Amino acid sequence: MAELTMTAFLSLDGVMQAPGGPEEDTSGNFPYGGWLVPHADEDMGQVMDKIFEKAQAFLFGRVTYDIFAAYWPNFPDPEDLVASKLNSLPKFVASRSKTSFDWKGTSLIQDVAKEVAELKQQFSGEIQVHGSCNLAQTLMNHNLIDEYRFLIFPVILGTGKRLFDNVEVPFTLRLIRSSTTSQGTVVCVYRPAGSLETGSFALE
Numbered sequence: 001m002a003e004l005t006m007t008a009f010l011s012l013d014g015v016m017q018a019p020g021g022p023e024e025d026t027s028g029n030f031p032y033g034g035w036l037v038p039h040a041d042e043d044m045g046q047v048m049d050k051i052f053e054k055a056q057a058f059l060f061g062r063v064t065y066d067i068f069a070a071y072w073p074n075f076p077d078p079e080d081l082v083a084s085k086l087n088s089l090p091k092f093v094a095s096r097s098k099t100s101f102d103w104k105g106t107s108l109i110q111d112v113a114k115e116v117a118e119l120k121q122q123f124s125g126e127i128q129v130h131g132s133c134n135l136a137q138t139l140m141n142h143n144l145i146d147e148y149r150f151l152i153f154p155v156i157l158g159t160g161k162r163l164f165d166n167v168e169v170p171f172t173l174r175l176i177r178s179s180t181t182s183q184g185t186v187v188c189v190y191r192p193a194g195s196l197e198t199g200s201f202a203l204e
Helices: 042-053 062-074 081-088 112-122 133-141
Strands: 003-011 055-061 091-094 106-109 126-130 147-153 171-180 186-195
Touching: 003 042, 003 112, 003 133, 042 055, 042 081, 042 147, 055 062, 055 112, 055 133, 062 081, 062 091, 062 133, 091 112, 106 112, 112 126, 112 133, 126 133
Parallel strands: 003 126, 003 147, 055 091, 055 126, 091 106
Antiparallel strands: 147 186, 171 186
C-alpha cells in the first residue's frame, strides 16, 4: 500500500500561491508570483531531489497540473531527476472541468475521497502531491495524507491562497524532522498525530 505525501512551498503566513513565477497563478489578482525564487539555493534543490527519488506516482490539482505540464515535458535535460520522474511515472489529476490530458501517463480523478483511497491500494512507495492547494485541502478534510513536507520561506505576503483556509476538521501533527537551508528556508516534515486536543493554563 502506498503512502500519500504532500509537499508544499509556503510563506510564513501560509500562502502557497504562485511561488515559482508571475504567470503561474494570477487568480484573485495575486501580485507576488515568483516570491520563492530569490530564496532558492542548492540546499533546497537537494531536499527536492530526495523527495522526488521516493515517488512512484503523482496526484495533482488541475491548476498545478497545467503549470507542470507546460514546463516539465520541455525541460532541456531529460535525465534530470525531477524531470525524469514527472515525465515517466503515472500522473493523476483531480478535475471537474478538464477530462483529457496531453501529458503522457495522465489519468483523471473525479471522486477524490473514493478514488485516492483506491489508488493508495494500487501502488507501493509514495504517491506524491506537489502544490495543488484546493486538492490538498480536500485530502486533509478526508484524512488521506500520510506525511506533510513543508518548505517555509522567510517571506510574509499578506494575500493569496493559503493552505489551511478551508480545513474543516482541526487536527494535530507530529514533527518528524526539520532542517534549514542556507537562505533561511525551514524544511519541516510532519505526520498526522490525531485529533486536536485543548487544555487550559487557568489556576485551579
